[in-house]
Amino acid sequence: MDENTLQELKDTARRIRALTIDQIGYFGVGHIGGALSIVEALTILYYRHMNIDPQNPAKRDRDQFILSKGHAGPALYSVLADKGYFPQEWLHTLNVGGTRLPSHADMVRTPGIDMTAGSLGQGLSAGIGKALGHRIDGIDSKIYVIIGDGESNEGQVWEAAMSASHYKLNNLIAFTDYNKMQIDGYTQDIMDLDDLNAKWVGFGWNVLRVDGHSFPALNRAICKAKEEKCRPTMIIMDTIKGKGAYFAEGNLGNHNMPFDYDTAKEAIARLEKGAE
Amino acid sequence: MGKEKDMRATYNDTLIDLAASDERIVLMEADLMNASGTVTFKSTYPERFFDMGVAEANMAGVAAGLSSVGKIPFAASFAPFASRKTYDQFFISANYAHLNVKMVGTDPGITAQVNGGTHMSFEDGGLMRNIPGLVVFEPCDNVSLEKLIRKAAEYEGCTYMRLHRKGGNIIYKEDDEFELGKGVVLRDGSDVTLVATGLVMVAEALEAADELKKEGISAAVIDMHTVKPIDRELIVKYAQKTGAFVTCENHQVVNFLGSAVAEVLVEEHPALLKRVGVQDEFGEVGKLDYLKKRYGLTAANIADNARAILTQKKQ
Known part of the structure; x- marks a missing residue:
């Protein structure tokens, strides 16, 4: 990855992070932690890898993305608004009655959302369905799914893990946002995932482990996943929950936290200062 | 077939x-x-x-x-x-x-x-x-x-x-047509309406209607194959016509056919109702004939309920 591309991605990620903090701060409360930990992953997918067209969101042969940890919706809404799927002004309607941007990703309400999610554990199964459907139709596309580490407590994730490798879905590329925190505390204390790599390897997946905030590392992993011939890929991303927001980063209470708009503005100012 | x-x-x-x-x-x-x-x-x-x-x-x-x-x-x-x-x-x-x-x-x-x-x-x-x-x-x-x-x-x-996996039945003719959400009147009647759903209970309801006929009771039989959305119009029509219902389901009487019919009647045209089905119980092992009797999913029980409701109607 050349310097210019890297700088462009970093600038985009900063913009997405700012829009996400602004969006949630404007409403006053939201899932800031898990939204900010996936910004680099969303950025590299939507601005570098995915075959999509915001003017034609239903394009049949497009790559698709499922935010299985649907509560990180605001980060995805920032990307979709930035890409032009809907007006950026919508971001200030987050969670307001009648909005098209609900707290959890919703394909019925929001242009550009490929799958409804929010009841944890369900997105990977839906991704398998999409991958199987595209295989039947001979559509050469990738299905991307991000699941959470806390979400990986759900049994359905492992039912899905088993079936994706059984069906040899090399068109399925999943990510675990391994920020090491869940609502009640550190994952290690609440429900220890232990050797997460070994679990996915054991289920027959191509497993890659990366720094989830490093664009070169993410890029290498995704390129490698795209070349995989007969297995689904799990890219386990080591991330920091609340990354980039001074009041939230690494704070155990950041899963769904209140903060006012002035705090949001201060956080955005610091983000931009950090970029200088 | x-x-x-x-x-x-x-x-x-x-x-x-x-x-x-x-x-x-x-x-x-x-x-x-x-x-x-x-x-x-x-x-x-x-x-x-x-x-x-x-x-x-x-x-x-x-x-x-x-x-x-x-x-x-x-x-x-x-x-x-x-x-x-x-x-x-x-x-x-x-x-x-x-x-x-x-x-x-x-x-x-x-x-x-x-x-x-x-x-x-x-x-x-x-x-x-x-x-x-x-x-x-x-x-x-x-x-x-x-x-x-x-x-x-x-x-x-x-x-x-x-x-229903095993067994079958022939109630309809090959060229009969169906709509989801539209019940079918299998037999017209004027004293009581038997509303049934599914392989087990539509057959039992028809048999019950035959029994009742021998006693001079005119029982309508409706196959309510679609329980949701329920055919409100048909229920109201037969509420006006008979004023008395027995629902017949191979299910809890809670929240399936009996409940759906009761909701329509109460809201649109109050009528007498008895619900034949499982009365707030778990299942148990056995062959079909045993289980039918065990849970009262029989033509005899439907007919008993129809007689009881007609007695109520006369009062």
Whole structure:
């Protein structure tokens, strides 16, 4: 990855992070932690890898993305608004009655959302369905799914893990946002995932482990996943929950936290200062 | 098509036929392909058949994903597993997402027979009736099964079908036509209306009507194959005509056919009602004849309830 591309991605990620903090701060409360930990992953997918067209969101042969940890919706809404799927002004309607941007990703309400999610554990199964459907139709596309580490407590994730490798879905590329925190505390204390790599390897997946905030590392992993011939890929991303927001980063209470708009503005100012 | 043809064979044959003209049709099983009788679907369309193993929740989620890229998945398991084990996945990934998944619960109610209480769902229809907008139906014979599967495939939205696997019946003629949400008057009558659903209870209701006729009681029999949306117009019509109802279901009387009819009557045209069905109990093991008597799912019990309600009507 050349310097210019890297700088462009970093600038985009900063913009997405700012829009996400602004969006949630404007409403006053939201899932800031898990939204900010996936910004680099969303950025590299939507601005570098995915075959999509915001003017034609239903394009049949497009790559698709499922935010299985649907509560990180605001980060995805920032990307979709930035890409032009809907007006950026919508971001200030987050969670307001009648909005098209609900707290959890919703394909019925929001242009550009490929799958409804929010009841944890369900997105990977839906991704398998999409991958199987595209295989039947001979559509050469990738299905991307991000699941959470806390979400990986759900049994359905492992039912899905088993079936994706059984069906040899090399068109399925999943990510675990391994920020090491869940609502009640550190994952290690609440429900220890232990050797997460070994679990996915054991289920027959191509497993890659990366720094989830490093664009070169993410890029290498995704390129490698795209070349995989007969297995689904799990890219386990080591991330920091609340990354980039001074009041939230690494704070155990950041899963769904209140903060006012002035705090949001201060956080955005610091983000931009950090970029200088 | 003979009376002896298993309903599951009609399920399989109809889907093979549909799949020939509609490439969107796919079929899913959760390690019960042999039980559901879909082996020849698999051999005819191997690329459109997915056995998901003993993992019903994942099957429901994968079905939703298939639907989201334009497929029409029919996904089956035993009724308690197709409902209880998939409820959140079917609810959120399929229904809340406004997708197009056809869930099929086989061996509903007492037809689980010797699999016993763990496999005997008296609540699947009620659970499913709670899902907003879901179409819930239970065919009573091979003709209506075939026609209603075709209607379900045409319908854009999720459906839940209670499918009797073994045994069959012939109530209808080959050229009869059906609409989801429209009950069928199998027999007209003026004293009492028997509203029944499914293979077990429509047959029992017809037999009860014959019994009652011998006593000079004119009983109408309605096949309410679609429990949701319920045919309000038809219920009101027969409330005006007979003023007395007995509902007949191979299910808890709570939240399925009896409840649905009661809701319409109370809101639109109050009438007398008795509900024949399982009275807030779990299932247990046994053959069909034993279980029918055990839970009162018999023509004799329907007729008793009809007589009782007519006594009430005279008072």
